[in-house]
Amino acid sequence: MSAVKKTNPALIVGKYAALAFYLIFALFPLYWLLKIGLTPDALIYSEGTRLFPSEITFSNFTTVIFQTDFVAYFRNSLMVSLGAAFFTTLFAAGAGYAFSRFVFAGKRIIIALMLVTQMFPLLMIIAPIYKVVADLGLLNSLTSLVVVYTAFNIPFATFLMQSFFDGIPKDLEDAAMMDGCSRFQALRKVVFPLTLPGLGATLGFVFTAAWSELLFALMLISRNDAMTFPVGLLTFVSKFSVDWGQMMAAGVLALIPSCLFFIFIQRYLVQGLTSGAVKG
Amino acid sequence: MARIELRDVAKRYGSVEVLRDINLEIQDGEFIVLVGPSGCGKSTLLRMVAGLEPISSGDFLIDDERMNDVRPRDRDIAMVFQSYALYPHMDVARNMGFSMEIRKDPLAERKSKVAQAAETLGLANLTDRLPKALSGGQRQRVAMGRAIIRDPQAFLFDEPLSNLDAALRVEMRLEIARLHQKLSATMIYVTHDQVEALTLADRIVVLNGGDIQQVGSPLELYERPANKFVAQFIGSPAMNVVPVVGTEFGVTAGNGTEIKLPDQPLAAQAKELGVRPEHIDVVNNGTGDLSAVADVVEHLGSDTNIYVNVEGIGSIMVRKHGNIPVKPGERLGLRIQTENAHLFATDGTALRRVA
Structure with a gap:
């Protein structure tokens, strides 16, 4: 029974070298x-292009935090992203459950329409969206961004949730x-706990999409205090120069919530929660 | 426990009728097995009894009370699913006690009942495991435990053993039989396996294509099948059925052989003759009713299966008890035990012999 193949050390080294190369490439x-x-x-x-600067300073970070509107932008982004992620997931979970479990008239048409919305480049509909938002008097408001992001993310999020259901x-x-549950109780006690990975994935997906969205934010927001x-x-970026140091420092700070968010939801992203439910 | 009655029950999906004219009375404590090929509607019928599938027309009664529109949770019926359907995020104890948890029964009572059921099913040291850490047989037991704990009016089983390997299936079959003896509860059991049906049932309901073909005890179905479908579905190996021409005294087979059937008054209407493999005797070549050539011989130890070719008729299977020294290619004579022969009319219904 000594048929277990001896692993070639060169292969192990090769494997880790490939992994290291990929990591450097991705994280550089x-x-x-x-x-x-x-x-x-x-x-x-x-x-x-020196790899390490000869001197290190935190002044860029302190300037960004204390002397610019960065904190306000940051707060706006957080509100928009959390709002969009919450509402999208809420609607997508409901719609996804319905698509997954019920047979109803017009189901195929609704699914087809949702797919159609995914086919258009966003640039095409920027003008009409601007018009609609302007007529509603929602320009320069965070609400408009939450609504727009939610609307644009619902189709994909719905398909994502449907596949989880x-x-x-x-x-x-x-x-x-x-066993005595009503349909709602069954949903709450049995289906919901098993959908947590799906909810986590959807929340994370929409949050990051909204967090880094520029096009609509640029279009619909021009007032400084409402900027994301x-x-x-x-x-x-000013007329004559770009303040690279501060820009990069702001970028680093902006990564923090995304990271925190994923650390928080990653335990729900673990697959295989339903294993053992049926035969196997 | 409960008496269950189905009156003219039908199930339609749009214009497609999957079950029709289902009339069935199930006595208190009876073990009923619904059997039939896949797609015959047996699982749908069970789900209608459970309340998971609406009844299109007809009445469904428990203890003379119409239950058509009563929700599953209010019917007081437990069901064991083919897939077990254990809640993957709950441990064994919580899976079993889930119905009590929903009913908000006191924790102490829940614990003692779960412990008791786990003990009976041999799961006592597994109660804190998640379903994914259990073997197929253990999951099956948990699914049964979940049903037992509720002490329901009736138990429904939807092909509960079909995901288990052969040895485990026999073991669990025995446990279900014991369970029924112990609880003497009304049970409805769906299977496509006729051995399960014959071994477990008080009465078997044979379904095909949405119709009840016959209802009866295992022996009734074996000895007096109502039609060709039941005759071939019940009994293993399946009954030999050959086309014949009915005469006044018996039947004439395809090769011109006349077989006398003295106690069959309706033989003249017969279009087919059915004989079970175990009701054909092997005799010396040249004697008996038919002359045959052995094709394949299977020695099972306890029995011998002989597949023979009869000129003008085709392949016939003969099963004899014990070890019969026949070799492939050997010529044999076959004698049909006419008292056990069945005759079928053009539409497949059995022509009854005088009792």
């Missing part, structure tokens, strides 16, 4: 962001109803 831009953020202004051009055997709900973070970044 992030490193560069941080590096420039920490480099004193005077050294940014003089030291050029499809993955939960219908027998589980039937069993719960035989991606629009606010542009304020570091």
Whole structure:
């Protein structure tokens, strides 16, 4: 029974080398962001492409936090992203459950229409959206962004949620109803806990999409106090120069909520929660 | 416990009728098995009894009370699913006690009932495991435990053993039989496996294409099948059925052989003759009713299956008890036990012999 193949050490080294190469490739831009953020202004051009700056400063960060409107942008972005993620997931979960479990008239048409909305480039509908938002008097309001982001993300999020619901055997709900649950109780006690990975994935997807969205934010928001973070970044570009250090520092700070959010939901993203439910 | 009655029950999906004219009375404590090929509507019928599938027309009664529109949770019926349908995020104990949790029964009572059921089913040391850490047989037991704990009016089983391997299936079949003896509860059991049907049932309901073909005890179905479908579906190996021409005294087979059937008054109407493999005797070549050539011989130890070719008729299977020394290619004579032969009319209904 000594048929277990001896692993070639060269293969192991190769595997880790490939992984290391990929990691460096993927993380280098992030490193560069941080590096420039920490480099004193005077050294940014003089030291050029040195891997480590000869001197490190946190002044870019303090300037960004205390002397610019960054905190306001940050708060706006947070509100818009959380709002969009919450409402999108709420609607998408309801619609996805209906698509997954019920047969109703017009189901195919609704699904087809939702797919159609995904086919148009966003640029095409920017003007009509602007007109609608302007007529509603919602220009320069965060509400308009939440509504627009929610509307644009619902189709994809619905399909995502539907596939998660499809993955939960219908027998589980039937069993719960035989065990004395109403349909809603079955949903709450059996289906919902099993959908947490799906909800987590949808929340994360919409949050990051909204967090980094620039086009609509740029279009619908022109007042400084309502700017979201991606629009606010542009304020570091002035007519004659670009303040790279502060811009990068702001970029680093902007990464924090995304990271925190994913750390928070990653335990719900773990797959295989439904394993063991049915045969196997 | 409960008496269950179905009156003229039908199920339609749009214009497609999947079940029609279902009339069935199930006595208190009876073990009824619904059997039939896949797609015959047996699972749909069970789900209608459970309340998971609406009844299109007809009446469904429990203890003379019409229950058509009563929700599953208010019917007081427990169901064991083919897929087990264990809640994957709950441990064994919570899975079993879930119905009591929903009813908000006191925790102490819940714990003691779960412990008791786990003990009976041999799950006592597994109660804190999640379903994914259980084997197929253990999951099956948990699913049964979940049903037992409720002490319901009736138990429904939807092909509960079809996901288990052969040895485990026999073991669990025995446990279900024991469970029925112990609880003496009304049970409705769906299967496509006629061995399960024959071994477990007080009465078997044979379904095909949405119709009840016959209702009866296992022996009734075996000895007096109502039609060709039941005759071939019940009994293993399946009954040999060959086309014949009915005469006044018996039948004439395809090769011209006359078989006398003295106690069959309706033989003249017969279009087909059915004989079970175990009701054909092997005799010396040249004697008996038919002359045949052995094709394949299977020695099972306890029995011998002989597939023979009869000229002008085709392949016939013969099953004899014990070890019969027949070799492929050997010529044999076959004698049909005419007292056990069945005759079928053009539409497949059995022509009854004088009792």
